[in-house]
Amino acid sequence: MTDELIMEAVKRGELQQATLLFERYHKRIFNFLARMTMDRALAEDLTQNVFLRIIKYRTSYREGNKFQSWIYQVARNVFSDHYQANKNKFSDFVDVEKISDHMADLEEHEAQDEKEKLLHQSMARLSEEQRELLVLTRFQQMKYEEVAAIMDTTVANIKVKVHRAILKLREYYFEMEKI
Amino acid sequence: MKNKKIITGIVLLLIAGCVQAQEFKVAKNSGRLELYVGKVTVEGYDGNEIIFSSKDGGKDRDERAEGLRSVNSLGLSDNTGLGINVTDKGNVVEVRQLKKTNAPNIRVQVPKGVIVSFTHESQYGGEAVFKNLTNEIEVSAQYNSIELDNVTGPLTVKTIYGHVEATFSSTIKDPISIVSVYGYVDVTLPQATKADLKLSTSYGEIFVAPEFDIKIEATGGMVHYSDKVVGKINGGGINIDLACNYGKVYLRKK
Amino acid sequence: MEKQKLESMLIDYIDNRLNTVDKRVVEQELVNNAESYKLYEELKEVMHLMDRSARIEPSAKLRAGFDDLLKEEMTSARQTKTVFFQPALYRVAAAVALLILGGGIGFWISHQREERQLAERERLEALEKQMQITQQMMAMLQNGQSASQRIQGVNVAVSMGKADDEIVNALVKTMNEDPNSNVRLAALDALSKFSDDAAVRKALVTSLQKQKDPVVQISLIQLLVKMKEKSVVNDLRKIVDDEKTMQAVKDEAYSGILRLS
Numbered sequence: 001m002t003d004e005l006i007m008e009a010v011k012r013g014e015l016q017q018a019t020l021l022f023e024r025y026h027k028r029i030f031n032f033l034a035r036m037t038m039d040r041a042l043a044e045d046l047t048q049n050v051f052l053r054i055i056k057y058r059t060s061y062r063e064g065n066k067f068q069s070w071i072y073q074v075a076r077n078v079f080s081d082h083y084q085a086n087k088n089k090f091s092d093f094v095d096v097e098k099i100s101d102h103m104a105d106l107e108e109h110e111a112q113d114e115k116e117k118l119l120h121q122s123m124a125r126l127s128e129e130q131r132e133l134l135v136l137t138r139f140q141q142m143k144y145e146e147v148a149a150i151m152d153t154t155v156a157n158i159k160v161k162v163h164r165a166i167l168k169l170r171e172y173y174f175e176m177e178k179i
Numbered sequence: 180m181k182n183k184k185i186i187t188g189i190v191l192l193l194i195a196g197c198v199q200a201q202e203f204k205v206a207k208n209s210g211r212l213e214l215y216v217g218k219v220t221v222e223g224y225d226g227n228e229i230i231f232s233s234k235d236g237g238k239d240r241d242e243r244a245e246g247l248r249s250v251n252s253l254g255l256s257d258n259t260g261l262g263i264n265v266t267d268k269g270n271v272v273e274v275r276q277l278k279k280t281n282a283p284n285i286r287v288q289v290p291k292g293v294i295v296s297f298t299h300e301s302q303y304g305g306e307a308v309f310k311n312l313t314n315e316i317e318v319s320a321q322y323n324s325i326e327l328d329n330v331t332g333p334l335t336v337k338t339i340y341g342h343v344e345a346t347f348s349s350t351i352k353d354p355i356s357i358v359s360v361y362g363y364v365d366v367t368l369p370q371a372t373k374a375d376l377k378l379s380t381s382y383g384e385i386f387v388a389p390e391f392d393i394k395i396e397a398t399g400g401m402v403h404y405s406d407k408v409v410g411k412i413n414g415g416g417i418n419i420d421l422a423c424n425y426g427k428v429y430l431r432k433k
Numbered sequence: 434m435e436k437q438k439l440e441s442m443l444i445d446y447i448d449n450r451l452n453t454v455d456k457r458v459v460e461q462e463l464v465n466n467a468e469s470y471k472l473y474e475e476l477k478e479v480m481h482l483m484d485r486s487a488r489i490e491p492s493a494k495l496r497a498g499f500d501d502l503l504k505e506e507m508t509s510a511r512q513t514k515t516v517f518f519q520p521a522l523y524r525v526a527a528a529v530a531l532l533i534l535g536g537g538i539g540f541w542i543s544h545q546r547e548e549r550q551l552a553e554r555e556r557l558e559a560l561e562k563q564m565q566i567t568q569q570m571m572a573m574l575q576n577g578q579s580a581s582q583r584i585q586g587v588n589v590a591v592s593m594g595k596a597d598d599e600i601v602n603a604l605v606k607t608m609n610e611d612p613n614s615n616v617r618l619a620a621l622d623a624l625s626k627f628s629d630d631a632a633v634r635k636a637l638v639t640s641l642q643k644q645k646d647p648v649v650q651i652s653l654i655q656l657l658v659k660m661k662e663k664s665v666v667n668d669l670r671k672i673v674d675d676e677k678t679m680q681a682v683k684d685e686a687y688s689g690i691l692r693l694s
Contacts, residue, residue, distance in 0.1 A: 015507045022499050030491040044491055045546055048498045049553050055506050056557070081556055082549070119482045138483035163441050170479045211578060294579060317580045319614060333581030335615035337648055339679070354584045356615040358648050360681050381655065418588055420619070424651055424681060
């Protein structure tokens, strides 16, 4: 059964079906948010919020739309809402502390590879938009078409931006390698 | 002397009887009453029927037409004996006059829950009067002048050549929107009315009773056109929108 | 080769997205130019690192949390729209969970998480309220029985301050299609507040040909003139030349032409 058919069932009120969507998507959404926030615990909370919104606002799912695009759009909203809300709450100083802390947290769970560590530190220096593009196209190996659908823009535009992001990442990565 | 009194009494009775005979009723206390007539007086009352009657007391009765039925080019027939056709369409009661150029003088009494709508485009018509109504009123006219007396709103009134006079009772219901192109708009409000006012005229003037202290709002980012006053009285509340193009706007206190 | 083009081609080359001709070009460049070759090596390293980066596994808490929220949603869906969390109970449960799970740091983190959840709940409630208002507004705008209700719908739209596409579209539809002039006028007035927006501007321009009621025509012409919208001069000419146009509208259109040209 396609994601879309399942979502339509959820929309009709068969909430139990949402479990299937959770099975199919929770790891991808969690990975997306973990790479974006660099904070596992936060990513888990936000992933949960994504599914909460999907269920709560099931009626706003438009039939015929691709479910994958929709859930990623919801995830992006959840992420930016969180970011917006917290921008006012914490001073920049606390924020920096937090990020480096949680990055360590994230790295612990991965191979203790020096290169991988360097990669994450370079990722952290990218703009949010560039990080997002790389997470989707490289880490999650989505096609440019799929990303364009999520971000509601053209494939050509996505391609240009992804290329720029890769180049920027390379710059940061080898800059830090020298240190 | 005595005879005279009796005769007067009989005449009065006869007139009353005549008027009585010329009533037409539709049982309805919700939905819409749509009036497509040139002239009308609508009054609110406590009841469950829409009651139509003639204000002329039937004095222009055509004896020659006795036993015949008046019909017109729209295929409508006078099913009321008042020169109008009344059709009950369930949620909507439609009222049309039979004669094109000569509007009968009709009085309509309406129960509280009925929305009253008046639409008239032709230049053959007269005043439309609305009295003692707590009902919602919609008016769309070209030439008619509109008089509203002791009404509460909600109200949407548009006329092109006619003017509009309105006196509101102490409770007013959102929204009030009155527009005339050539006529004036003259509105009387209780002094304590809490409202968000929008008064505008393109080529006329705006007059406001000194008792109303209008707190003009900052109009940041808004496109301003013509002469327009936007502000609150008594702290703001219901939306009142009065507009003219060539006529003047008057706002009086009760 | 231009630097930007080369960089882009190198990335496509690594991803194996080039046609044979371009591939040859890149390979030639790599043989001839040591600097390009270095760039290629570096790009390949970061790209492959990203591609091979391990998946992060969520903890079991995520699934448990989902099961709980689904259960809650299913009961609240059955109870026909009551409050979906019971805040006090929820907080007690969270506190108990804290005590069981947490040591010192655990406490701090959980406290933060709880705050986050609270904030998220507030956001959800605000979002829900906004959606309710939007829905209510739409329902009001579509009320065929009462013009006043539709005007109130327009007023609600204005009170929301910023207009998203859904609201703007609804207002444009009302401005162009509502049977009542006062309602169309109110929608026009509401849209005039967003006339800086390109889409709104366009909608206002195209509406000019659609409006037949003098009251709305006059207001719309005045607004377009105020916006210095020169593109409507031809439409205004048409209005002036149209025999059926009312004199007041003609006058307004004529003065508009004079002021715009």
